[in-house]
Amino acid sequence: MPTGLDSLKHIVVLMMENRSFDHMLGSLRVVDSRIDGVTDQLSNPDTTGALVKPQPLADFQGQLDPDPDHHFPAVDLQIFGGDTSPSRVANMQGFVKSYFNQERDVGHSQKIMYYFAQNQLPVLTTLALEFAVFNRWFASIPGPTICNRAFAHYGTSFGRVDMNPIYVNEPFKNIYDRLINANPKHTAKLYYYDMTSSTMEVANLLQNEPELFGTYQQFLNDCSTGNLPDYSFIEPNYSDHDSDSGEEVANDQHPDHNVQAGELFIASVYNAIKQNANLWQSTALLVVYDEHGGIYDHVKPPACTPDQFTASANDTGTGQPFAFDRLGVRVPAILISPWIPKGTVVDGRVFDHASIPATITKFFLGDYSPRSPRETSADVFIEPNGPGVDPTRNLLSLAAMRNDCPDFDV
Amino acid sequence: MTVIHVPRPDVKSAMDSDRPVNTLLKAQIQHLRDAERNLPLRHRTDIYVNAIKTEGEAAEYIRQVTEAIREAHEAAAAKRGRGIAIAAAAADRPRRKGASASGEKKKSTVKRGRKT
Numbered sequence: 001m002p003t004g005l006d007s008l009k010h011i012v013v014l015m016m017e018n019r020s021f022d023h024m025l026g027s028l029r030v031v032d033s034r035i036d037g038v039t040d041q042l043s044n045p046d047t048t049g050a051l052v053k054p055q056p057l058a059d060f061q062g063q064l065d066p067d068p069d070h071h072f073p074a075v076d077l078q079i080f081g082g083d084t085s086p087s088r089v090a091n092m093q094g095f096v097k098s099y100f101n102q103e104r105d106v107g108h109s110q111k112i113m114y115y116f117a118q119n120q121l122p123v124l125t126t127l128a129l130e131f132a133v134f135n136r137w138f139a140s141i142p143g144p145t146i147c148n149r150a151f152a153h154y155g156t157s158f159g160r161v162d163m164n165p166i167y168v169n170e171p172f173k174n175i176y177d178r179l180i181n182a183n184p185k186h187t188a189k190l191y192y193y194d195m196t197s198s199t200m201e202v203a204n205l206l207q208n209e210p211e212l213f214g215t216y217q218q219f220l221n222d223c224s225t226g227n228l229p230d231y232s233f234i235e236p237n238y239s240d241h242d243s244d245s246g247e248e249v250a251n252d253q254h255p256d257h258n259v260q261a262g263e264l265f266i267a268s269v270y271n272a273i274k275q276n277a278n279l280w281q282s283t284a285l286l287v288v289y290d291e292h293g294g295i296y297d298h299v300k301p302p303a304c305t306p307d308q309f310t311a312s313a314n315d316t317g318t319g320q321p322f323a324f325d326r327l328g329v330r331v332p333a334i335l336i337s338p339w340i341p342k343g344t345v346v347d348g349r350v351f352d353h354a355s356i357p358a359t360i361t362k363f364f365l366g367d368y369s370p371r372s373p374r375e376t377s378a379d380v381f382i383e384p385n386g387p388g389v390d391p392t393r394n395l396l397s398l399a400a401m402r403n404d405c406p407d408f409d410v
Numbered sequence: 411m412t413v414i415h416v417p418r419p420d421v422k423s424a425m426d427s428d429r430p431v432n433t434l435l436k437a438q439i440q441h442l443r444d445a446e447r448n449l450p451l452r453h454r455t456d457i458y459v460n461a462i463k464t465e466g467e468a469a470e471y472i473r474q475v476t477e478a479i480r481e482a483h484e485a486a487a488a489k490r491g492r493g494i495a496i497a498a499a500a501a502d503r504p505r506r507k508g509a510s511a512s513g514e515k516k517k518s519t520v521k522r523g524r525k526t
Binding site: 017018060061067071122123126144145146163164165195196197198199200202203206207210211238239240241242247249250254255256258260261263264267403404405406407408409410 | 411412413414415416417418419421423424425426427429432433434435436437438440441442444445448465466468469470472473475476477479480483
């Protein structure tokens with residue numbers, strides 16, 4: 001009998017921007033206690049020493065302004081609470097202090113603890129409750145966007161923890177080239193929203209292989225015509241701008257862009273796949289965020305297999321080098337497929353963005369080298385059937401496809 | 411089947427192309443500026459990136475350079491295609507008696523000059 005894995009032909013990854021797990025999905029703990037969200041035991045001290053609890057008071061826009069600092073030194077403060085000693089332990093107590101550094105306003109700094117109520121995010125929370133939500137998906141490094149997104153494309157950031165261009169000169173190929181140069185050949189595409197939003201992968205992929213890219217309109221066309229590649233990576237709209245079809249509101253959810261616009265975008269991606277019945281039964285969609293954006297989360301990032309690179313003390317900005325041996329802050333991650341049982345909570349397994357090329361490679365190519373140590377040790381969110389594979393690891397486990405998956409009215 | 415209504419944000423209040431450029435867009439501009447420096451002159455913009463202050467200005471620069479990169483690659487591919495087509499056409503052309511296999515022209519022994 002065909003299962004979800006037997007039917008699976010396409011994997012789609014949509015990577016949004018700069019929101020933590022507790023901020024977006026923390027409200028769901030009261031709905032399903034298995035989801036490791038917010039409790040009233042959690043807090044962070046502000047600069048007066050008062051304990052600030054997380055509250056469901058997040059606004060769609062205009063609240064997290066200025067954009068909370070999410071560069072390496074600020075995230076270090078957020079995770080370790082200001083402790084810089086060699087024997088320090090993560091305590092997730094530095095978020096309010098970190099945000100205070102930007103405006104020097106006690107009241108404003110407390111807003112970094114705010115999270116969204118369930119009814120404010122009907123798309124993300126519905127997807128989390130209907131499909132598979134990951135309790136332990138972390139940013140790949142405790143730092144900003146460019147290096148975290150690099151892990152999704154290359155399985156490493158080549159020793160970088162900053163926002164400067166990463167020029168690849170190591171043997172680790174990006175996932176797209178691995179697929180299109182394989183024998184037999186596979187297909188892969190990055191879809192940016194439009195040319196005005198473009199991609200964050202400029203230095204290597206856009207500059208050298210622009211043919212890898214399509215627009216979001218092309219993604220919609222490819223879904224409706226059944227021409228979706230084996231692997232698709234979607235980037236949201238990074239800016240408010242005018243287009244031929246009118247005003248385009250940024251939908252990446254990066255502060256201070258409108259969070260509801262991002263909800264619409266996620267729903268649009270989901271609908272595009274679901275509206276083609278053949279595609280719906282043969283596609284798995286991962287919605288994930290690149291990093292936490294400086295916003296509070298309570299789960300301490302775990303240690304991980306060190307990458308073979310080291311960022312110098314100068315590069316980290318903290319006075320200490322970084323060996324890529326611990327992950328960044330937790331982010332929302334949801335896997336969507338009609339073959340996933342409703343209410344799946346993935347717990348007890350740790351994922352980061354290296355899991356993306358690890359999964360795509362394992363599923364479509366099998367063994368492949370060379371790959372970074374972080375990628376080869378990363379857990380995979382889709383595991384092909386095979387001898388010795390623990391069947392409980394298969395998230396697409398239903399014997400028959402669901403016919404009760406929700407639709408979004410956009 | 412459940413249908414979930416998704417509220418739309420009010421575009422007028424959500425949209426602000428005069429919003430100051432955030433750090434992500436600043437990084438993207440820097441990366442595109444580096445890429446623009448590698449483009450042939452005819453593909454480069456006349457935008458001074460240090461003067462970009464707003465999201466709208468950033469968006470315009472990002473659009474122009476992204477288009478320019480694509481156009482530069484398309485131009486190179488077209489030239490490559492013409493080169494291949496010319497070589498293919500030359501290979502297909504029947505050879506005149508005495509013509510070299512390499513297609514090299516024999517040096518002409520006819521003196522060229524103006525008719526008097």
